[in-house]
Amino acid sequence: MTFQYKHIQSPLGRILIAANEEGLTGLWFDQQKHHPNSDAWHQVTSQIWLDQCEIEIKAYFDGGLCEFKTPLSVTWGTEFQKTVWQVLKQIPLGETVSYGEVARRLIKSKAFRAVGAAVGKNPWSIVVPCHRVVGANASLTGYAGGLERKRSLLLLEKSYLCNL
Known part of the structure; x- marks a missing residue:
């Protein structure tokens, strides 16, 4: 399967x-943990899903997008990781849940550490909202893109709710 890619700019840095x-x-994000090796991929200036995602990311940061519509192609991850990523997609804009709550939704209440590992390897930062998962005491922990970006994304989403 051939992957195509491009870089886009965002208020929080360059994104692949x-x-x-x-x-x-x-x-x-550039320098994010679990950033893939894209050496074998093909850089392009335009591709239907890349273009749609770029438009949606810009709208998201401009405060005009509450839900991403670009289809996801699940090309990696274990079955457990894929299940966790499905739960992440159900966390509403402006809300946060704990790693333990994600584990409870999977009916694996003791698996919060495994959930944390799966959340950290989410390949769709922002689009699959792993930034909405927080520590048990609502502390900001464990975002592969960095805690400052996590904080910024959550504040941006809170500002959406104020404007609705």
Whole structure:
């Protein structure tokens, strides 16, 4: 399967977005943990899913997008990770849940550490809202893109709610 990619700019730094013919395969901030090796991928200036994602990311940061519509192409991850990522997609804009709550939603209440590892490897930063998962005491912990970005994303989303 061929991956195509391009870089886009955001208020929180440069972002790598990747796609194949089925949809978006990933979105990562520069220097983010678990950033993939894209040496074998093909850099492009335009591709249907990359272009749609770029438009949505710009709208998100401008405060005009509450839900991403670009289809995702799930090309990696264990079955457990994929299940965790599905739960992340259900966390509403402007809300946060704990790692333990994600584990409870999976009916694996003692698996919060495994949930944390799966959340950290989410390949679709922002689009699959792993930044909405916080520590048990609502502390900001464990964002592969960095805690300052996590804080900024959550504040941005709170400001959306004030404008609705």
